[in-house]
Amino acid sequence: MTLTRQTITSLPAVTDTMRRTVSTKQEAPTLNSVAGQNSPSLLEGGVVYMPLNYNSMLYVLNHLAAPCLYSQDEMDSTPMVSSLLNKLANYTNITQGAVEHEEAESEDGIQRVTGPQMGTFIGVFLPCMQNILGVILFLRLTWIVGTAGIVEALAIVFMCCSCTMLTAISMSAIATNGVVPAGGSYYMISRALGPEFGGAVGLCFYLGTTFAGSMYILGTMEIFLTYIMPNAAVFKAETGEPTGMQNNMRIYGTCCLVIMTLVVFVGVKYVNKLALVFLSCVMLSIMAIYAGVIQSAIKPPNSPVCLLGNRTLQNSRFDKCLKTELINNVTTPTQLWKLFCEGGIENATCDEYFTHNNLTEIQAVPGLLSGVISDNMWGHYGQYRAIVEKEGQSSERASDNTNDISYYVLNDITTFFTLLVGIYFPSVTGIMAGSNRSGDLRDPQRSIPTGTIMAIATTSIIYLSCVVLFGACIEGVVLRDKYGESVKGTLAVATLAWPSSWVIVIGSFFSCCGAGLQSLTGAPRILQAIARDGIMPFLQVFGHSKSNGEPTWALLLTAAICEIGILIGSLDHVAPILSMLFLMCYLFVNLACAVQTLLRTPNWRPRFKFYHWSLSFLGMSLSLSLMFVSSWYYALVAILFSGCMYKYIEYRGAEKEWGDGIRGLSLNAAQYALIKLEEAPPHTKNWRPQLLVLLKLDSDLGVKHPRLLSFTSQLKAGKGLTIVCSVLEGTYMAREADAKLSEKNIKAAMAKEKTKGFCHVVVSSNQRDGFSHLIQSAGLGGMKHNAVLMAWPSNWKQAESSLSWKNFIETVRETTAAHQALLVAKNIDTFPTNQDRLAEGTIDVWWIVHDGGLLMLLPFLLRQHKVWRRCKMRIFTVAQMDDNSIQMKKDLQMFLYHLRLDAKVEVVEMHAGDISAFTYEKTLVMEQRSQMLKQMQLSKTERGREAQLIHDRNTKSHATLNDKATPTSDRVHMTWTKEKLSSERNRHREAHMTVRDIFNMKPDQTNVRRMHTAVKLNEVVVNKSQGAQLVLLNMPGPPKNKGGDENYMEFLEVLTEGLDRVLLVRGSSREVITIYS
DSSP states (O other): OBOOHHHHHTOGGGHHHHHHHTTSGGGHHHHHHHHOTTSOOEEETTEEEOBOOHHHHHHIIIIIIHHHHSOHHHHHHSOOHHHHHHHHHTOOOOOTTSOOTTTOOOTTSOOOOOOOOBOHIIIIIHHHHHHHSSHHHHHTHHHHHHHHHHHHHHHHHHHHHHHHHHHHHHHHHHHTTSOOOTTTHHHHHHHHHOHHHHHHHHHHHHHHHHHHHHHHHHHHHHHIIIIIOGGGOSSOOOTTOHHHHHHHHHHHHHHHHHHHHHHHHHOHHHHHHHHHHHHHHHHHHHHHHHHHHHHHHHSOOOOEEEEETTEEBOTTSOSSSOSEEEETTEEEEOHHHHHHEESOSTTOEEOHHHHHSOEEEEESOOOTTSSGGGTTSSOOOOOTTOBOBOTTOOOOOOSOOOOOOTTBOBOSSOOOHHHHHHHHGGGGOOTTHHHHTGGGBSOHHHHHHHHHHHHHHHHHHHHHHHHHHHHHHSOHHHHTOTTOGGGTSOOGGGGTOSSOHHHHHHHHHHHHHHHHHHHHHHHHHHHHHHHHHTSSGGGGGGGOOOTTSOOHHHHHHHHHHHHHHHHHOOHHHHHHHHHHHHHHHHHHHHHHHHHHHHHTOTTOOOSOOOOOHHHHHHHHHHHHHHHHHHOHHHHHHHHHHHHHHHHHHHHHSOOOOOOOHHHHHHHHHHHHHHHHHHHSOOOGGGOOOOEEEEOOBOTTSOBSOTHHHHHHHHHHTTOSOEEEEEEEESOTTTSHHHHHHHHHHHHHHHHHTTOOSEEEEEEESSHHHHHHHHHHHOSBTTBOOOEEEEEOOTTTTTOSOSHHHHHHHHHHHHHHHTTOEEEEEETGGGSOOTTOOOOSOEEEEEEOSOOSSHHHHHHHHHTTSTTTTTOEEEEEEEEOTTSOHHHHHHHHHHHHHHTTOOOEEEEEEOOOOOOOHHHHHHHHHHHHHHHHHHHHHHHHHHHHHHHHHHHHHHHHHHHHHHOSSSOOOOOOOOOOOHHHHHHHHHHHHHHTOOHHHHHTOOOOHHHHHHHHHHHHHHHHHHHHHTTOSEEEEEOOOOOSSGGGHHHHHHHHHHHTTTOSSEEEEEOOSSOOOOSOO
16 A cells, blocks of 8 residues: 555545645655655655555654644644654663663653563572572571571561561562662662652661671671681680680671672672572572481481580580590590590599580481471570580589580570571561562563562572471581581581582582672662762762762772671671661561552552552561561661651752652641541631731842741741732733742742741732632631731832722731731831840730730740740730729739730720820821822823813714714713712812812811820830830721721821831631630
């Protein structure tokens, strides 16, 4: 099939565009390039003929059909679906160790790397097996079985393996919900729970991997110094004293760490090449163990153990388990005799226990069918330096307790169940190896769950079977002999191996070396991933790497921390630390899966379906329990460390939006809380001012009064709701950029003034409507404001326009109608900043009318802030002539006592008195000014009407000349009512009022009385509170008649005249303070 003009025409949606496109020869190469270089194409008469293949149709759909319906700008910002699918088809995962996928995008935003080739077995199963099976299996599992017994050892293994299995299920769900780059569990937790949790647990995971390197190096050195070359020890330790052994471990461990660090520094490729060798050693060692079990059932190996009474002897100092031997018919003392006795046989002075007890030689490996399993079924815990004894063996106690016990096998630490849990748990870690390599997998969505769960199941079977087999084949005293001193310094598990014990010794040695190298390779990359996320500023230097991507600085820090673990010098002491760090990590992996599952976020679509939130919760609970079971003090330290890191990231870390589950959890909690809040209004005991702060912006869209934000933070102290709003005049389409810039400036000012709250800027046709909308609709559900805070309109008298004070009065009316409190700060620019500290002074409250107690509550809230903390509170109330001022003071003091408010009370008596000439004159000036402003406004209106009349007459004359034939009627018909007639007469009367009439007018008596009250009250307030740091006053309500609005402003101005800082308060007609608890 070919694409001809007729074919294109048959597509009606693209007909015109296609015709324009193929009408010239210049467009032909474009289509030809799309079809392919080998595709035939002919251009005849402007018509293109080419094969209709998939790429051709994509070109037609993307470049020709789309512009018919959508504009070019929209096409540039939102690509066509076919184009997007084409790019996603070429998308693949990144390789491990590469730059994180958020930063390593190509020019078109999609990553393209070569296709990985590893499957489930090679890519997940074997790495997990190598990381799980290791040092604990070879060096400590036999000791754990002998100390705890088979039953308790099975319980330990089952608990730990169950924890990792449940964690693996949760991890599989998270890992199959998207791409998991390098960083493994850190990436999963941080993207699921947010940067705070992710960074804190990521550091735990990093430290756990680093201390794992320490543990593996210590294990390597223990095998080397104890079982391979014991003569290489620098410090010769006394038997049973761990100090000398620890010093040897520190010296050789440090040397080993330096060598391993250099190997990793030179190149990870060498570590990867040796990985198969190390894995082979592990598998051969395990096979040797099972082969030895089978061999023991057929023919048990000859590994004698010498017992003195029921005490186990170290047989490295003697060759025969005999007190004396017959040589040439002569009774001769043996080397063992010389250890316990002095002198010859006739006159020997021997140890009392040695004298009273006989020597017994038993086999270290009686065999699978020997029945020794019954003796090893239960635990044999012991104290530090206690002798390892065989139960059921006859023994006679010595009366002398000062015997030398250095020749016996001793416990090097006090043993108990919880200690063994902490030591064993590192043997089941390493389950993240598969998820860390997701970039190298052919199908990570299938390989990670399958390979990880199979590896955990396999290793769990190995551990459980080894517990039973060790208890069934090996003698109990040999199991409890940690360093194999009873079998000539042979590794306990090696006594069971077939064909030779050296298979286990050499295999475990290289296994520990490989695991240490893997830890030193993986830990720096985890730290690098955390540093490159930028959530911890002090880690930024560790995000840098060499040209080949190797994290050099992170490797140096890892080596330094690993050295700390080596200096501890004991595998048994490092293992519990390692357990805590990994358990913290596993805990939060389970928490991440549980949170995502319960929230049911739209993006939570894991391909792994065999998970449930209850399993994740069980895994989380088990991880937390194992932490405290292993070591409660280490658990507390790990939790405290994670908490400190969480708060640090929250305080100093970069803001990241990863769509994490904690954000979704917060949204769900907020939704639930808002619904609950809306069910009933808050009780008086819970009432606090939820502020709507009305800000004004300057010409540069900056905050005009930043001190208003300072006062807000001082009043709120971060508690309750604060909504900071402003209004821009115009339309949103025209001022969208200004609105965003204003919001940005307000947020910056809020951050500077430490005001915690929300910011909102609206665009409205005028300021009044904008503020009205905010008062009505700000907030959400039950979380709405109950008080409005605004600044007094300064210089309202000098302003050319009256909009400022008119908008102010309308705001007062609307807050009253909405039953909301109103706080008006006058002289706001003189209010203290958050950096100021008012050393002394008072906050004076003038309680004129009862407003629900808001006037008394506000000073209490202010004094909670460090700016006002040292200020004293004074309450003034006004008494009339017929009031009993003494009784009023006592009642008010009692009322404040019940309110638990510490304040000084004073009752001020105001005499009615005669209206002074000053008051009369001030009222007259106020009314004259108001009348003159109306006259000026009417004059403007009249001039506008005259201009409109002239324009109408000219228009009428022009229409009459052009069209004389058409009769027109220019007369306006109006229906007059009494109201219209009265208003029209008043307008004409005011319009013809002369200046002489204005100056001859007399003031209204109501205004005179109001002015008299304002002047008298102001005199009292100034007299008492002129030196106060802040004065709180009841704010009178606005007049019902809007004609007296300007007089209302004048009354308020007179009332507050002569005061520096004034807060006018108008209550919300509800009680906000109570005497009840």
